[in-house]
Amino acid sequence: MPLLGYVVVFFLFCCSYALNLTALFLPKWLTHIIPKPFYSETNYGLFKQCQSLTGDCQPFPRVANDDCKEEGFCELWRAAGAGMILGAVVGTLTIVALLGVMCSHREKRERGWKLVSGLFTYVLLLAVPSIISFSIIAYLYNTSSIFYSGTKYDQSFIMNSVSWCLSTILSLSMLLASFIGNPDYHYYERLD
Template identity: 30%
Template sequence: MAMTLTAILRPNWVSFHVDFPPQSSSAIISRSLGLHQSCTSDAYQTTCRPFPTESDCAREGSFCAMWRTVGWLMSLATIMELATLVGIVVILSGGKARREAGWRVLAGLLAVVGLVLFSGMAVVAYLFDNHNRFAIPGWRLDTSWVLCTVSGTIVVLSAVGVAISAYVLPPEDGYELLPDQPGV
């Protein structure tokens, strides 16, 4: 969840960096795009602005829709990761029956979170490979994209591990559930 939040908040999904000679200190040195802002750096300062703006969308309609979809997917993944953490607490604090049944549900929820994270990552990779905005050499997928990929991988591996443990590990021993008997 920390990696997902960092990926959302840092404006480093795709970046452009050029090393200019020191004489040209007024030239743009780097530009990075985040889900919600774009930052431009020169030799003296970094300035950030909201991204994509309406003017960006007027020129590149499909890009904006897809970029905003990634922001929505990442927000959804964060909410689902929070729900997963709550689920873990509920399962661990519950009784034997809740633990035995809960791990299967948790594995499914983790798999869906991984699917959402990989979907967002894939849309950015698709835009990077196919959109004219990134046709100039020097653009690269940056740290937020990598964080999203690593986060998705960890979530999917966790889902696989939880699913395997839910089906392979023996049930808890110690007591059995008593059937509900009215009047006893």
């Protein structure tokens, strides 16, 4: 695979990874807005809840606030956060592997094709925890009484969905390229 192919894969993966990290840390998975008479906005993140009226953020979910009174709510919410953290760790390892192959000289890049074509598994491992987190938040949004009328999906939820869609497409493209591509090293013969 030429260096340009590695650069394209690296750029697309970095875009997906940046969206994943932003969704992980930005506390805007769900938002509840009260427009009248006094504007108030409550943002729910994976780890904290922020109120616009007071301007402060608190850990979320908390037993002290009765966030965990519904059976399984806290466990599922924490599982969504853990899934996003797992995806971030796998993403970091994938970036290191891609940089290692890209920064090496041509002969190593040609041998690195096996590694990169196998990286579709790692890219998919970034997508799977994100899909699980996405599904958990969507499930809780639709079933929990904590998120009452007026609550809607927000920026982090959308970034997460774009991230796992991009990762899935990239992973499938890399898998397809490994099957139909003809890496140069298969046909390379050394002349002495």
